[in-house]
Amino acid sequence: MSLPETDTGGKRFSRRRLFGGVGAGAVAVGAGVVVGRSTAPTLDTAAAAAESVVPFRGAHQSGIVTPAQDRMHFATFDVTTDSRDELVAMLKKWTTMAERLTVGAESVPGGVVGGGQYEPPGDTGEAYGLHSSNLTLTIGFGPSLFGTADNDRFGIVDRKPAALEELPRFPADDLDPARSGGDIAIQACADDPQVAVHAIRNLARIAFGTASIRWSQLGFGRTSSTSTTQATARNLFGFKDGTNNIKSEDQPSVDDYVWANGSDGSDWMAGGSYLVARRIRMKIEPWDRAVLGEQERVIGRSKATGAPLGSAAEFDTVDLSSNQIEKNAHIRLASSESLGGIKILRRGYNFTDGSDGFGHLDAGLFFVAFCRDAMTQFVPMQQALARKDLLNEYISHVGSALFACPPGVPDGDDNAYWGSTLFA
Amino acid sequence: MSLPETDTGGKRFSRRRLFGGVGAGAVAVGAGVVVGRSTAPTLDTAAAAAESVVPFRGAHQSGIVTPAQDRMHFATFDVTTDSRDELVAMLKKWTTMAERLTVGAESVPGGVVGGGQYEPPGDTGEAYGLHSSNLTLTIGFGPSLFGTADNDRFGIVDRKPAALEELPRFPADDLDPARSGGDIAIQACADDPQVAVHAIRNLARIAFGTASIRWSQLGFGRTSSTSTTQATARNLFGFKDGTNNIKSEDQPSVDDYVWANGSDGSDWMAGGSYLVARRIRMKIEPWDRAVLGEQERVIGRSKATGAPLGSAAEFDTVDLSSNQIEKNAHIRLASSESLGGIKILRRGYNFTDGSDGFGHLDAGLFFVAFCRDAMTQFVPMQQALARKDLLNEYISHVGSALFACPPGVPDGDDNAYWGSTLFA
Numbered sequence: 001m002s003l004p005e006t007d008t009g010g011k012r013f014s015r016r017r018l019f020g021g022v023g024a025g026a027v028a029v030g031a032g033v034v035v036g037r038s039t040a041p042t043l044d045t046a047a048a049a050a051e052s053v054v055p056f057r058g059a060h061q062s063g064i065v066t067p068a069q070d071r072m073h074f075a076t077f078d079v080t081t082d083s084r085d086e087l088v089a090m091l092k093k094w095t096t097m098a099e100r101l102t103v104g105a106e107s108v109p110g111g112v113v114g115g116g117q118y119e120p121p122g123d124t125g126e127a128y129g130l131h132s133s134n135l136t137l138t139i140g141f142g143p144s145l146f147g148t149a150d151n152d153r154f155g156i157v158d159r160k161p162a163a164l165e166e167l168p169r170f171p172a173d174d175l176d177p178a179r180s181g182g183d184i185a186i187q188a189c190a191d192d193p194q195v196a197v198h199a200i201r202n203l204a205r206i207a208f209g210t211a212s213i214r215w216s217q218l219g220f221g222r223t224s225s226t227s228t229t230q231a232t233a234r235n236l237f238g239f240k241d242g243t244n245n246i247k248s249e250d251q252p253s254v255d256d257y258v259w260a261n262g263s264d265g266s267d268w269m270a271g272g273s274y275l276v277a278r279r280i281r282m283k284i285e286p287w288d289r290a291v292l293g294e295q296e297r298v299i300g301r302s303k304a305t306g307a308p309l310g311s312a313a314e315f316d317t318v319d320l321s322s323n324q325i326e327k328n329a330h331i332r333l334a335s336s337e338s339l340g341g342i343k344i345l346r347r348g349y350n351f352t353d354g355s356d357g358f359g360h361l362d363a364g365l366f367f368v369a370f371c372r373d374a375m376t377q378f379v380p381m382q383q384a385l386a387r388k389d390l391l392n393e394y395i396s397h398v399g400s401a402l403f404a405c406p407p408g409v410p411d412g413d414d415n416a417y418w419g420s421t422l423f424a
Numbered sequence: 425m426s427l428p429e430t431d432t433g434g435k436r437f438s439r440r441r442l443f444g445g446v447g448a449g450a451v452a453v454g455a456g457v458v459v460g461r462s463t464a465p466t467l468d469t470a471a472a473a474a475e476s477v478v479p480f481r482g483a484h485q486s487g488i489v490t491p492a493q494d495r496m497h498f499a500t501f502d503v504t505t506d507s508r509d510e511l512v513a514m515l516k517k518w519t520t521m522a523e524r525l526t527v528g529a530e531s532v533p534g535g536v537v538g539g540g541q542y543e544p545p546g547d548t549g550e551a552y553g554l555h556s557s558n559l560t561l562t563i564g565f566g567p568s569l570f571g572t573a574d575n576d577r578f579g580i581v582d583r584k585p586a587a588l589e590e591l592p593r594f595p596a597d598d599l600d601p602a603r604s605g606g607d608i609a610i611q612a613c614a615d616d617p618q619v620a621v622h623a624i625r626n627l628a629r630i631a632f633g634t635a636s637i638r639w640s641q642l643g644f645g646r647t648s649s650t651s652t653t654q655a656t657a658r659n660l661f662g663f664k665d666g667t668n669n670i671k672s673e674d675q676p677s678v679d680d681y682v683w684a685n686g687s688d689g690s691d692w693m694a695g696g697s698y699l700v701a702r703r704i705r706m707k708i709e710p711w712d713r714a715v716l717g718e719q720e721r722v723i724g725r726s727k728a729t730g731a732p733l734g735s736a737a738e739f740d741t742v743d744l745s746s747n748q749i750e751k752n753a754h755i756r757l758a759s760s761e762s763l764g765g766i767k768i769l770r771r772g773y774n775f776t777d778g779s780d781g782f783g784h785l786d787a788g789l790f791f792v793a794f795c796r797d798a799m800t801q802f803v804p805m806q807q808a809l810a811r812k813d814l815l816n817e818y819i820s821h822v823g824s825a826l827f828a829c830p831p832g833v834p835d836g837d838d839n840a841y842w843g844s845t846l847f848a
Contacts, residue, residue: 006746061473073776078783112662112730124712125662125727126645126774129655131509133488178781194645197660197776201785207713212783218776221550221618231553236621238536238549288548288629293541303549350495350550352621352642353777359502359636361625 051131056102058408059271060259063136065248066369067227069189072219072349073196074277074366075204076182076401077211079145082153088423090210094139094186094203094411095417104132107202124205127198135190137199140275140403145183159422161266163274163373164404170386170397179279179399182214187275187368193218199344215399217279219349219366226347232306232314236282236350236363237394238307239299243314244335246345257343260372260404268421271407274374275388276344279351279399282364287394298390300329328388339384342377344369364395374402456662468527475555480523482832483695487560488794489672491768493613496643496773497620498701499628500606500825501635503569506577512847514634518563518610518627519833519841528556531626548629551622559614561623563842564699564827569607583846585690587698587797588828594810594821596600601737603703603823606638611699611792617642622685639823642704643773643790650771656730656738660706660774660787661818663723664730667738668759670769681767684796684828695831700768703775703823706788711818722814724753752812763808766801768793788819798826 054062079087097107102199106112108122115122146160147153186203188196197218204213223235224242228249246253262270287295298302306314308331310324318325318335325332336343346369352363371377386392410417475666478486503511521531530536532546552788570584571577610627612620621642628637647659648666652673659665670677686694711719720727730738732755734748742759749756760767769792776787795801810816833840 063486075779113716115595115716117720120713121662121716121719121727123662124660126658126660128662128728156686156808191777194658194774197644197774197787201708201712201787205709208709208713213779213785214783216776216785218619218725218778232554234550235617236550236625237550238545238547276453284625285629285632288625289632291542292537292545295545296541303545304552350618350621352617352640354642355499355637355640359638361534361637361640363621363625376749 002345003303016390036119043064046230051102051104052134054106054133054134054136056099056137056409057411060274060356060408061136061138061405062102062408063138063187063189064273064347064405065226065254065258066134066136066189066229067248068222068224068347069134070191070220070222071189071193071196072222072368073188073193073216073368074219074368075141075186075200076214077184077186077204077207078214079183079211081210084154084423086152086210088417088419090207091139091423092417092421093206094377097203097206097419098137098139098199099409100341101199101202102132102135102137104130104135107199107206123311124198124201126201127195130192130195130198133192133195135188135195135199137203138187138189138275138405140185140187140405141419141422142182142184142401142403145243159266160261161269161404162264163260163269163375164402167402168379168383170382172386172396173400174396174398175400176398179215179217181401182403184211185275185277185401185403193220214411217351217366217399218353219351221350223242223348223350223365224346225416226345227262235365236284236352237287237295237299238299239295239303240314241348241365242346243301243306244318244331253343254345257372257377258345258370260349266404268424269406270421272347273370273372273405274378275400275403275405276367276369276371276374276378277401277403278397280365280367280369281362281396281398283394283396284361284363291392294375297326298330298394300325300331328390330385330391331388333389334381335382340379341382344371344377344381370405412419425487427453427491439515441599450822454527459847475528476558477527477556478558478560480526480561480833481835483834484832485562485696486526486832487562487611487613488697488771488829489650489678489682490558490560490613491654491672492646492649492771493558493560494615494644494646495613495617495620495647496790496792497612497617497624497640498643498792499610499612499624499640500566500638501554501608501628501631502638503607503635505634508578508847510634512843514631515563515843515847516841517630521627521630522561522563522623522842523833525623526556526559526561528554528559531623531630547722548622548625550625551619554587554616554619557614557616559612559623561627562611562613562699562829564609564611564829565843565846566606566608566825566827568605569733580846583621583690583692584826585684585693586688587684587690587693587799588826589799591700591798591824591826592803592807594806596810596816596820597824598820598822599824600822603639603641605825606827608635609699609825609827617644634826641775641790641823642777643775645774647772647774648770650769651828659789660708660776661711661719661723663725663727664720664738665772665789667725668755670767677767678769681796681801682769682794688797690828692848693828693830694845697769697794698794698802699827699829700791700793700795700798700802700822701825701827702791704789704791704820705786705819705820705822707820708785708787719812721750722754722757722818724749750814752814754809754813754815757808757813758805763805766805768801768805794829 111123554705
C-alpha cells in the first residue's frame with residue numbers, strides 16, 4: 001500500500017500538507033510560532049476564516065475573549081489516578097497536543113499513519129483534511145481536583161483559590177449530577193463542529209488511564225457575541241441574547257471583570273479566569289404557546305429588534321426607570337445597574353439533544369460565563385435571577401459546574417504547560 | 425413600542441427583508457416561484473451559499489439527491505389524532521410552512537410579530553435574520569401510519585406499499601424503541617444547524633394536537649457525499665465514507681436505485697423514495713485502541729487516502745479479487761458487486777450526543793439511505809453486513825426506521841401538498 005510522504009519529524013506537520021489544500025501551507029507548531037488572525041469569520045470571510053488560527057499561547061488562554069466561534073464541544077473529566085506525576089504528565093501531553101490541534105495539525109506528529117500498521121493511529125482521523133477553523137482549547141480545574149485536607153491526592157489542597165468553592169444551590173435548581181461538576185474541563189470552540197469534536201476526542205484518548213470523560217455537551221449557534229465585530233445572535237427562545245455582554249474590545253471591562261489577578265491569595269491564577277457552566281433546559285413548548293406580549297414582558301426586549309421595551313434600537317441604553325420594563329423582567333434583573341455594577345463575560349451556545357421521550361425537544365442554552373471571581377459576580381447575579389426572574393417559568397437549570405482556568409501558556413516558554421503555575 | 429414595517433400580506437415575506445440583509449432581497453414564495461441554486465457550498469462559495477435556496481417543488485422531493493448539506497435535524501412524529509381530516513389539514517399546513525422555510529422566510533406570514541401582542545408569535549424566531557442556508561425538508565410516512573385492517577384510522581390501509589413492511593430484525597440489532605419507528609418523519613438538512621432546528625421546531629409546533637415528536641437526531645459532518653462536486657467526508661472512525669455512493673449526477677443509477685415507480689401497486693409513490701434511518705453507535709474507544717492495520721483490514725481501505733487496499737487512489741475500482749481486501753471487509757460486503765448489483769443512495773451524518781455515563785462518547789453515524797425499494801436493496805445489504813461485516817465488532821445499531829417518501833409537490837399545483845397523492 002502506498003502512502004503519501006508525510007513529515008513525521010514533529011514540528012511542521014499540518015493536516016493541510018497531506019492533502020495539498022489551498023492556503024498558507026504548513027504552519028510551524030511550537031513556542032510562539034503560531035500564525036493567523038483571531039477575528040471570527042463573518043459570512044463574507046468564511047472561506048478565509050476556515051483556515052484561520054487563533055494563537056494558542058499568550059498571557060491568557062484563548063477561547064475566553066476570543067470572538068465566539070460558531071460551535072462548541074465542552075467536556076469535563078474525572079481524574080482517575082491518585083498520582084500527581086501522572087496528572088502532570090497528562091497536562092503536559094495535553095498542552096502539546098492542544099497547541100498542534102489549534103493550528104490544524106494532527107494531534108501527534110505522523111498522525112493517522114505515522115505509527116505504522118502495528119500501532120493504533122496517533123490521530124483518530126475524522127478531521128484529516130479539515131482546516132484549523134479557529135479552534136480554541138481552554139482548560140479549567142474544578143474544586144474537586146484540589147481534594148480535601150483528608151484526601152490531598154495531588155498535594156494542591158493549599159492552593160485552592162478562595163474563589164473556587166462549589167457553587168451554592170440556587171432556588172429551583174434541578175441539577176443532574178451526571179451533567180454537573182468534574183475535576184477538569186476542556187472547552188473546544190471552532191467554526192466546524194467536527195474539528196471541535198475531534199479535538200476533545202483525541203485529548204480524551206491520550207488521557208486514558210489518567211482521566212475519563214464525565215459529561216460533555218455539544219453546542220451550536222453561539223448566543224453571546226463577545227466582539228463588536230459580531231452581530232448579536234438569537235437563543236432558542238427566539239430573542240437576541242447578549243446585547244449588553246462584555247465585548248473583547250472593551251479592555252477596561254475585560255480587565256475589571258474577566259481576568260483574575262491573584263488577589264485572593266492564589267497567585268497561580270493571575271491572568272486566568274473562572275468559568276461557570278450551566279446547562280439551562282428551555283421549556284420550548286410552553287414558551288412557544290406564550291403570546292408575544294408575555295414573551296417580551298418576561299425578557300424586557302422587543303422580540304423582533306432586540307430593543308429594550310420603550311426604546312427604538314437594540315443597543316439603546318436600558319432605561320430601568322421605564323415602567324415598560326417589568327420589575328422582574330430578565331434584562332432588569334440581569335443588568336449591571338441592578339446588580340451593583342456586576343458584569344460577566346458570557347460565551348454560551350444553543351443546544352438540541354434530541355427529544356426527552358415526552359414529545360418535547362431537549363433543547364436550551366448551555367450557559368458559559370467567565371468571571372474574575374464567580375463568587376462576587378455570577379453568584380449574586382444568579383441569586384437575584386433564581387429568586388425573581390420572570391423567565392424562571394420557562395427554564396430549568398439542570399447542570400452546573402465551576403472551573404478555575406489558569407493563565408495562558410506563555411510565548412517562548414517550553415517548560416510551561418496547562419496548569420504549570422498551579423503545579424510549579 | 426415601535427416595530428419595523430413588515431409585509432404581512434402573505435406571499436412575499438422573507439426573514440432577510442426585515443433585517444435589510446444583502447442578497448437578492450425578498451424571494452417570492454409560491455407555486456414554482458422559488459429561486460436559487462441547488463449546489464452545495466464549497467469552501468470558496470460559502471458566503472454565497474448561505475443565501476442559496478434549494479427548490480422545494482418538483483417531480484421529486486428535495487433533500488434526496490440534493491448535494492448533502494453540512495447539518496441535519498431529523499425528527500419522527502407519532503400522529504395523535506384518529507381523524508383523517510385533521511391529519512390532512514396538518515399535512516397541508518406543513519407543506520405551506522415548509523415551502524416558506526426553504527426560501528428563508530418566516531414560518532408564517534408576519535412571523536414573529538404579525539399576530540400582535542395577544543397571540544403567540546407565529547414563528548419562534550431563532551432563525552430570524554439567518555439565511556435560507558440550502559434548507560431542504562423531506563417528509564416520509566412510516567408503516568405504522570397506515571394502520572391495520574382492524575384499526576384503519578385514516579382509511580389508507582389498502583394503500584400501504586408492499587415495500588413498506590417493517591424492517592426485519594437483523595443479527596446483533598440492539599434497537600431502542602424510543603429511537604425507532606414513527607408514523608411520520610421529517611428530515612431537515614441545511615448548512616446552518618440553527619436553520620434546520622428552527623424548521624423542525626416550527627413544524628412540530630403547528631402539529632400540536634395532531635402529532636408529537638417521537639424522537640429526533642441532530643447530525644453534523646455529512647459522511648456521504650451525494651454529488652461529484654463534493655469531496656468525500658470522513659466518519660467518526662476517521663475513514664472516508666461514501667466514496668462509491670450514488671452521485672446525483674449519475675442519472676441512470678438515480679433512476680434505477682432511488683426513485684420508486686409504483687410497480688408494487690402503490691401508484692402514489694411513483695417519483696418517491698424509501699428512506700431507511702439507522703442510528704449506528706460507534707464504539708469509539710475500542711476503535712481508537714485498534715492498530716492502524718486492523719482498522720484498514722476491517723474497512724478495506726487506506727485510512728489516509730481512502731484508496732482500496734492494494735490500490736493507489738480513492739476512486740480506484742475496488743478489486744475484489746485482491747487478497748489484500750479481506751473476505752469480510754466492510755467495502756467488500758457493501759460493494760455492489762458482492763450484492764448482485766444492489767446500490768443505495770446514502771445521505772448520513774455524524775453525531776455526538778454527549779457521553780453515555782460510562783466515560784464514553786455517545787457518538788456514531790446516523791445512517792440515512794434512499795432506495796427505490798428498501799426490501800430489495802437495503803434489507804439484503806444489511807443482512808449481509810449484519811452477519812459478516814468485520815466492522816460489527818465496533819458498531820451497534822441502536823435505532824431503526826423506514827419511511828415512504830412521496831413524490832415532490834409539483835410546480836404550479838396549488839392543490840398539491842405533502843402526501844396528496846396518498847390521500848387523493
